[in-house]
Structure formats: structure tokens, C-alpha cells
Amino acid sequence: MTLLDKDGVHLDVADAVATVTLTNPAKRNAQTPALWRALAEAGRLLPGSVRVVVLRGEGRSFSAGLDRQAFTPEGFEGEPSFTDMARGSEAELDAIIEEYQRAFTWWRRNDIISIAAVQGHAIGAGFQLALACDLRVCADDAQFAMRETSLGLVPDLTGTHPLVTLVGYARALEICVTGRFVHAEEAERTGLANLVVPAAELDAAVRDLTAAVLASPRDAVIETKALLRGAQDRTYDEQRVAEREAQGRRLRDLAAGPA
Template sequence: MTAADARPATADEVGVRYEQDGPVATVTLDRPNVLNAQTPAMWTELGNISQKLTGDVRVVIVRAEGRAFSAGLDLSVARGDGDSSLARLAQLSASECADQIAVFQTAFTWLRSPSIVTIAAVQGHAIGAGFQLALNCDMRVLADDARFSMAEVALGLVPDLGGTKRLTELVGPSRALEICVTGRRISADEADRIGLATAVVPRAELDAAVADLAAAVLAGDAGAVSEIKALLTGASARTYAEQDRAEREAQTRRLSELLGSGE
């Protein structure tokens, strides 16, 4: 979390590429020289990408160049004395600070949209903001060299980019607490064992595995996939009776769209 720079960001600072191939959009973190450490300029561009998606996009792949997915917050920015520093953010009023963090969060939270399925392709380290970026995706395909860490505690901070709820849903509150308060590294094998990984593959096979998963998603009916994502995403907040009702309503919509209302 940092306040946005007043000056225009350079291409290197932005460090995000966007490409679309039919129904598949690919977002690439592209600052490999600093292990894709994240800046407010990157978050602004990530947020802008949500506005670039055309209606035919069904799958969004989030990947990274180089040997790491993301080393997290760029500490040279966070500890600097510019407008993009933690010190400047701390000088804001409580409401202004919360509002600025809310803007940062939108760079991550759009990945949860029920209209798309999002897949993170993770190699090397995914630390702090990098871990949370992967957590905001629906699925995480890990290379066997992947390492997760929620390292905010080392800076005296908390994870604030939309990762805590998803982490808790995936591994449970006790394990989530342990991961966040220790900031320890989680190997790909452990991530697979505790439910953080959808799949773990050799590093050389990461791109192909993600492409295969995207193709499998696209093979399903678009409307059904969207409804299924919404059902599963909201399931933890519903009672059994509420979930049963949500299933009935979703199925009614599907039948109406596929076969007509019958009226």
C-alpha cells in the first residue's frame, strides 16, 4: 500500500502488459529485473485492465516474466520520501488513508468477478502483494519452484489487498493465522497439500498447464460457468437453505436461457 505518484510513471515502473486472444486475456507482470516488485503505478494499470476487458473475455490469466511471480511491494518506493511512500500515506487522515487503500484493492479484487474465470501462473517467489494477487485469482497453477509468503508482518503491516478472506477460506482460520503472523515461506508441495494450489507442475510445463486449464474452462457453457462460480464463491456466506435456494434460482435462469421460459 502506497499513495500514487504525482508524476507520470515510466514504462518500467508500470511493468504490466495486457494481451487478448479471443476469449482469453493475459495480464503479465513485467519487471523481471526487480522480481516483479509491485508499485502503485502497477496497481493503477491492473485496475485499468478491468475496464479493458471486452464482453467476450471468459478467462484471464495472470502471469509474470522472469524467475519470480512477484517479490511483493517495491520497498524502494515504500521507504522513499516521494508521494508513493508509506510515510506519506501515514500522514493522511484515517478516512483518506482507507479510501486510498480501497483504490489499491480494486487492482486485485476485480479478478473475483463472476463473469470471468481467473488463473494465476506462479513461478518462484510470490510474496506479500504477489501472494495476494494469486489469491484473488480463482485458481493457482504453481511451478514446482513456487514459494508463497505473506510477509507484511515483517514491516509491521497487515495484508490489505484482498487476500485474507480467500486465504482463510482455502486453509482455515488457524492455518491462515499461522501463515500471516509468521510470514514463513510455503513451498509448492505444501501449497498443494493445504489447498492453495490447483495444480503443481514442473517449471518448464507451467505455461502449457495453464493453457490446458484455460481451454478446459472454455469448453464449458459460458453461462453455466459464470453461475457455478457465483454459487461457489458465495457458498461460505450462506446457510444450507440459502445455498439450496441459490442453486434453484441459478438453475431456473439456466433453463430459461437454454430452453425458453415456456410462456
């Protein structure tokens, strides 16, 4: 069932699995503010029955980053250009960027597991979109790069937190300030990718991972994700308490039986 198809974003739902597809392969799925709004809308449209969300890009690349038109003086029609944004007040600039970030935040909700299927280039905003997901399955031709710093900017689409969490501060800093490519083998070795497979096997690998996630009871998956996501912000003893509380909820639910 198709729930959304606009501005380079297609959302399809089949039972407990939603697939979000970037649909502008001619531009290597370059991103625009309109696409970001469509991605945010896709998150709002998810039915409550969805447990896994797969994010993929049509064509040879996952997403080559921000559309180059953003760097022209006129920017995108109907959108504030970078120059217009810089001339606005601090509050106005902050509000614009916050709106853009909404496309990248909902993938980490506790009630879903999000999986990015990455092939070809994932650059800048494309890299950050892959990082927005819980898990990343990559084709062996995948190449990640964070180019914002090379352009005099910073990664601002929520990618810095998961990048540091996955690969550590020193490697994240080096990746960002050099803008170099991280190839699939390094991505898997450093924890950026959960799995790397031949490009022809990418879809099958994502289906297998999706099936494995769905094999576990939903409430247990939700509680486990919440525990793990919060672990880095808790002390060891606080995490022990959180584990006990979560397990108590699970035991009581199991003892109560089906509603």
C-alpha cells in the same frame, strides 16, 4: 491484440482469453502504486468476450511483493510515502488503500475465470495477487510468503479472505504471523494451489486448464461461479434456494434456444 502496456503491466487479448503479464523481471516483478493502477485499468479494459484471464509474471519470479522503495522516507516519486499516508486523516488513508485494493478485486468477477500461473517467489503483495485469482497453477519452484506482519503491517490487499477460505483460519494465521515460506508441495496439499507441475510445464498446464474451462457453456460457468462464491455467506437452506433459482434460469435459457 495488445490493449495495455505500461507501468510493468501488459494486457493481451486473443478471442476469449486475456493474458495479464507483470513485465519487470529485473526487479522480480516488484509492485508499485503505478503498477496497481495499471492492473485496475486492465480489468476495466477487458472486452466482454473474454471468459478466462491468465495472470503471469515474466522471469524467475511471479512477484516478489512491494518494491522496497516503498519503505524509504521518500517513497515513490509522485506518490504519498508511508509517512505521508500515516500523517493524513483517517479518511484520506482509507481512500488511498482502497484505491490500491482495486487492482486485486476484479479478478473474482462472476463473468470471468482468473488463473494465476505462479513460478518462483510470490511474496507479500505477490502472494495476495495470486490469491486474488480464482485458480492457481504453480511451478514446483513456487514459494509463497506473507511478510507484512513481520514488517509491522497487515496484509491489506484483499488476501486475507481467500487465504482463510482456502487453508482455514489456524493455518492462515500461522502463515501470516510467521512470514514463513509455503512451498509448492504444501500449497497443493493444503488447497492453496490447484495444481503443481514442473516449471517447464507451467505454460502448458495453464493452457490445458484454460481449454477445459472454455469447453463448458459460458452462462453455466457464470452461474456456477456465482453459486460457489456465495455459498460461504449463505446458510444450507439459503444455498438450496440459490441452486434452484440458478437452475431455473439455466433451464429456461436452454429451452428458449439461441437468441
